Amino acid sequence: MTFDIEIKNLSLYYRQFTALNDISLNLESGRIYGLLGRNGAGKTSLLTLLATFRKVKKGSIQIDGEDPFENAAVMQHIAFHYEADYSELTENIKDMLNSAERYRPYFDRDYAHYLADRFKLPLKKPIKKLSRGMQSAFEVTLGLASRTPLTIFDETYLGMDAPAREIFYRELLEDQASHPRTIILSTHLVSEMDYLFDDVIILDQGRIILHEDYETLVSKGASITGAAEEVDAFVTGMTKLNEQELGNTKAVMVYGELADARRTEAQRKGLEVGPISLQDLFIYLTSEEARYE
Amino acid sequence: MNKKTFFPKVAFDMFTMQMVWSLYFLGSLLAVHIMMVVLAVNINDSIGDFLFFSHGSAKIYMLVIGIISTYGFLTHFAHHGVTRKDYFKGAFIAAIGVALAIAVIAAAVTGIEYVMIEMTGTQDVLERSLSAVDITSNSISVELPDIIFQSSVLLHGTNWVASLFLFSLNVLTYFAAGWLIGSGFYRFGWVIGLGFIVLSLLFMVTGDLIWGIELGEPLSNWLPFSSISLPFYVSFLYNLIMIGVMLVLIRLAIRHTPIKM
Numbered sequence A: 001m002t003f004d005i006e007i008k009n010l011s012l013y014y015r016q017f018t019a020l021n022d023i024s025l026n027l028e029s030g031r032i033y034g035l036l037g038r039n040g041a042g043k044t045s046l047l048t049l050l051a052t053f054r055k056v057k058k059g060s061i062q063i064d065g066e067d068p069f070e071n072a073a074v075m076q077h078i079a080f081h082y083e084a085d086y087s088e089l090t091e092n093i094k095d096m097l098n099s100a101e102r103y104r105p106y107f108d109r110d111y112a113h114y115l116a117d118r119f120k121l122p123l124k125k126p127i128k129k130l131s132r133g134m135q136s137a138f139e140v141t142l143g144l145a146s147r148t149p150l151t152i153f154d155e156t157y158l159g160m161d162a163p164a165r166e167i168f169y170r171e172l173l174e175d176q177a178s179h180p181r182t183i184i185l186s187t188h189l190v191s192e193m194d195y196l197f198d199d200v201i202i203l204d205q206g207r208i209i210l211h212e213d214y215e216t217l218v219s220k221g222a223s224i225t226g227a228a229e230e231v232d233a234f235v236t237g238m239t240k241l242n243e244q245e246l247g248n249t250k251a252v253m254v255y256g257e258l259a260d261a262r263r264t265e266a267q268r269k270g271l272e273v274g275p276i277s278l279q280d281l282f283i284y285l286t287s288e289e290a291r292y293e
Numbered sequence B: 001m002n003k004k005t006f007f008p009k010v011a012f013d014m015f016t017m018q019m020v021w022s023l024y025f026l027g028s029l030l031a032v033h034i035m036m037v038v039l040a041v042n043i044n045d046s047i048g049d050f051l052f053f054s055h056g057s058a059k060i061y062m063l064v065i066g067i068i069s070t071y072g073f074l075t076h077f078a079h080h081g082v083t084r085k086d087y088f089k090g091a092f093i094a095a096i097g098v099a100l101a102i103a104v105i106a107a108a109v110t111g112i113e114y115v116m117i118e119m120t121g122t123q124d125v126l127e128r129s130l131s132a133v134d135i136t137s138n139s140i141s142v143e144l145p146d147i148i149f150q151s152s153v154l155l156h157g158t159n160w161v162a163s164l165f166l167f168s169l170n171v172l173t174y175f176a177a178g179w180l181i182g183s184g185f186y187r188f189g190w191v192i193g194l195g196f197i198v199l200s201l202l203f204m205v206t207g208d209l210i211w212g213i214e215l216g217e218p219l220s221n222w223l224p225f226s227s228i229s230l231p232f233y234v235s236f237l238y239n240l241i242m243i244g245v246m247l248v249l250i251r252l253a254i255r256h257t258p259i260k261m
Helices: A043-050 A093-103 A109-118 A132-146 A162-178 A190-196 A214-218 A228-235 A260-268 A278-285 B007-042 B050-079 B084-120 B146-151 B160-210 B232-254
Strands: A005-014 A017-027 A032-037 A058-063 A078-082 A150-154 A182-187 A199-204 A207-213 A221-227 A239-246 A249-255 A272-275
Touching (some): A005 A043, A017 A043, A017 A207, A043 A182, A078 A132, A132 A150, A132 A162, A190 A278, A214 A278, A239 A278, B050 B160, B160 B232
16 A cells, blocks of 8 residues: 555635635655644645545545545544544543554554653543643654554644653654654644654645745755855845844845855855755745735 | 454444443432332332333433434544444444343343342332323333333233333434434534434434323423324334434434534
8 A cells, every 4th residue: 555645626615715725736655744834724624634534525635546535444544633622531541542453453552652651641541631731642642653654643742842742753753764654744833843844835825835845945045144244245135034143143044046156155255054944934935925926 | 454344343332332331320220219119118109110210211311322422422433544434333233232231231120129029028119010100290201112011021021022122222212313413413513403403302202102102291282192002013113214214314414524623
């Protein structure tokens, strides 16, 4: 099973509101996708369709060449993790892991217990009594240990504190190396998660405005650091995404590929040329100015 | 690795979980019943046996677990990658199991009850025929199909299998009615959901009528008659068709429903 995903001309409307507008996208199996978008951009809408939580009415989604909706052979391999409401759930973590094991063919019980231990999750406590951060940690534990060929995390990690998120990122990369699957991470915590992504998809107002692999993407701009006057002179005429000043040193993020000649010129002037941050690029691409360019 | 269907697992899991609730339910019901028996013995009154006592409450209990089924389990199973169809099949099979199990447990308890009553020499406390029971009481919990009561389970021995079966069929009908309400709300929200309540009430009322259960206030005010007598097989057939129609409506409601998150 390759589990490649093909999305064609997908649209979704809630009454008059257009949540997704003619989206076409191919997702290759075994990669980690970062799905970025501002609030209300349509991230969750897209993910609910992919997860078959909602039926596609316009356009199509094919997973491994099949329509996944109500297709048991495909659906057992798709997991959708979001900040679920567990305020009524009296089961404890152990029960829930056991239940996941019954329905997920690749579930790894030892790994689940290892993760629960890493997150210091109490196995016997009713889930509704756990803090929000603990519930999130439980959700990502379930998501990683199920090892579903398509694993979707929709901002599951927002409730977790920084150390717990750090553990999640590390475990995600490690387990992905030994058990590759397609992972979609939807987030707006761009700056701390960017290194996880193989590919980046940016959604804005229901449209895909960018789908590129991470390396190519960050080469689409540059950060120029050096003496303030030199930097200012160098970036005149370029699209500035962000600038920071400390004493006489200035760092400016510019958008647009930097030709080799320009790089040499920068070096000659004593300026440091670095990669652009995805965060700055994301903010720029989804800003009002960029929309009308 | 690629299983095509999951409904047997769903059925087993739902049955297990709902049986835990059911045992709590039957346990508390039994506690109340014992208190009432003790009271009846002391004031020289008489009440129906446990099977009779539990029937009405079991219907309401099944109605409630039917109502919460879609909200409680559909999202849960979707989370585990189970199709709506497998949930639907599994939930119905589990409900049949629960309905049968409740009937069997209630009958067993009733059997023990008769033995105990016999041993303590307080036979008069239990009414043994329908005619003697005050069915004019308004409480919905003391209504029982004629056919069950007339067979007087475990006393007249001959018909007890049929009685258990009818007990189950009756509570299963209430489960389906509740499930229809819950699914209507889940799929369509509260405005159309209210329509599903009216529809379900219709099914419940006609279901009671065809088994010759007299309706207490206020439902009987809606209808030009308070009970009807039909041959057994007609009632039986009507009941099966009624459950079938409800199942079709439930399936249509949740077949393509968005999963609530």
